[in-house]
Amino acid sequence: MTIRTGKPSKFVPSDKAAFVEFVAAAGEVDRAILPRLVDDAVALVMLFERDELIGTAAIKTPYSAHRRGEFAKANAAENADAFPLELGWVVVHSEYRKRGHAPELVRAAVGLVADQGVYATTKTPRMLTILSECGFKSLGKPYPSFLKPDALLTLLIRPAGG
Numbered sequence: 001m002t003i004r005t006g007k008p009s010k011f012v013p014s015d016k017a018a019f020v021e022f023v024a025a026a027g028e029v030d031r032a033i034l035p036r037l038v039d040d041a042v043a044l045v046m047l048f049e050r051d052e053l054i055g056t057a058a059i060k061t062p063y064s065a066h067r068r069g070e071f072a073k074a075n076a077a078e079n080a081d082a083f084p085l086e087l088g089w090v091v092v093h094s095e096y097r098k099r100g101h102a103p104e105l106v107r108a109a110v111g112l113v114a115d116q117g118v119y120a121t122t123k124t125p126r127m128l129t130i131l132s133e134c135g136f137k138s139l140g141k142p143y144p145s146f147l148k149p150d151a152l153l154t155l156l157i158r159p160a161g162g
């Protein structure tokens, strides 16, 4: 297995296209705007088994209005500006799950920006555990997901240097 990390500009177009397809296939993202969001990310993390992409993660810079909105919904608006970056697109290929790849991807991603505050949101119980193991702490109260209102999102933060 090989893990590759870096700015989007460091990856060849075919790798970025594979990243977009992989994340889009996992669902709950707007496929139309995903390529631009991937290009705008601070860093991408890609895990390969030989030449096959089997895992992704990224550090993103969400629009400040979006970020502040998420923190406000979690009842933690006053903390929003300390966490300019967002961890996201953590996906492991279904045939490679339950082997600890998700924490490996999360650690690789946050390790690239250890000097900055990072937040994440999740509705997946397993991700809550993984994020806790990787230095995140939940903040505020869970709130309904915009894309899936019957699911509750938890906001988690990882302080700079954490």
Ligand SMILES: CC(C)(COP(=O)(O)OP(=O)(O)OC[C@H]1O[C@@H](n2cnc3c(N)ncnc32)[C@H](O)[C@@H]1OP(=O)(O)O)[C@@H](O)C(=O)NCCC(=O)NCCS
Pocket: 026, 090, 091, 092, 093, 096, 097, 098, 099, 100, 101, 102, 103, 121, 122, 123, 124, 126, 127, 129, 130
């Ligand atoms: C959520 C997701 C990223 C987890 O990826 P993963 O690599 O399977 O995560 P892990 O291997 O750390 O954990 C999965 C389970 O396997 C277990 N596990 C981890 N390593 C193991 C090992 N060596 N042997 C046996 N079990 C193991 C974990 O304890 C965990 O068990 P639990 O669900 O009962 O708590 C993956 O399921 C996924 O891609 N889902 C779809 C996308 C998604 O929901 N992403 C999160 C968006 S916030």
